[in-house]
């Protein structure tokens with residue numbers, strides 16, 4: 524039986540780790556290769572603390588698995604977030620399990636929960652997590668629409684749409700964001716700094732709906748890294764729901780974001796948000812991927 528040795532990651536493992544991900548992605552198309560710079564940047568992101576808690580599994584001297592792991596605090600509770608990748612040639616030999624045992628021992632006292640984000644195509648990862656008694660706490664769908672801007676959708680009677688006017692609208696922007704997203708488990712609040720940064724960011728677009736002078740809906744769009752425009756938020760206040768305002772607002776936001784030239788727009792949405800999904804599907808968005816958060820309370 525081949526011997527598996529687990530040890531902490533060292534900075535001089537970087538070239539071998541990059542080669543590992545490249546090879547693994549060549550054999551398993553659901554994985555992604557990394558560049559040396561991309562790996563270095565990832566290891567040095569503040570939460571990863573220079574890959575301090577990362578680990579390597581070797582099987583008979585060959586690099587068989589990599590653990591990426593960091594601890595954090597959310598709503599006053601400590602958690603540990605991790606990802607394990609086992610080389611396709613070394614799977615089903617207990618390597619993933621050995622790395623998970625290390626994750627479990629990384630905090631003293633133990634954190635309240637362990638968690639991992641698994642993309643939908645990682646079927647082995649889902650089976651592994653299920654066997655280890657993790658459960659799904661949340662899932663998000665990534666959607667994209669390719670094509671010219673949609674036709675305008677008629678605004679329901681009694682409502683008008685208008686563009687953001689400037690800081691005088693910030694109180695309404697904050698109020699609607701809290702109403703729309705305040706209850707989601709990973710919502711961490713919205714500050715004036717957040718609004719200022721959105722406003723000065725690439726591709727900023729914000730459209731409001733009003734009825735009798737009351738702001739009762741919004742659609743906020745922005746550019747997402749190099750991916751082009753995305754819909755960041757759509758909110759309709761409880762009293763104004765159910766009459767088609769969300770669809771009219773979303774279409775208006777898309778038209779402004781795409782203009783005459785744009786062809787691709789994306790978004791992500793919590794997967795049980797049926798009203799939002801109906802709007803997005805109705806406007807031509809299609810699901811491209813899913814990310815599922817698994818957790819194990821301790």
Ligand SMILES: CC(C)(COP(=O)(O)OP(=O)(O)OC[C@H]1O[C@@H](n2cnc3c(N)ncnc32)[C@H](O)[C@@H]1OP(=O)(O)O)[C@@H](O)C(=O)NCCC(=O)NCCS
Pocket residue numbers: 605606607608609610613614615616617618619620621639641645646647648649650651652654
């Ligand atoms: C998920 C992954 C890390 C598992 O690594 P591994 O070393 O093969 O896992 P182990 O050998 O320790 O498997 C432990 C148990 O998990 C379950 N399991 C693992 N892979 C499975 C698969 N392909 N199908 C069904 N069950 C599976 C089994 O119950 C297995 O026990 P068994 O082999 O005795 O039946 C590996 O497949 C991988 O790297 N996948 C891509 C990345 C990923 O999904 N990472 C998620 C973990 S954060």
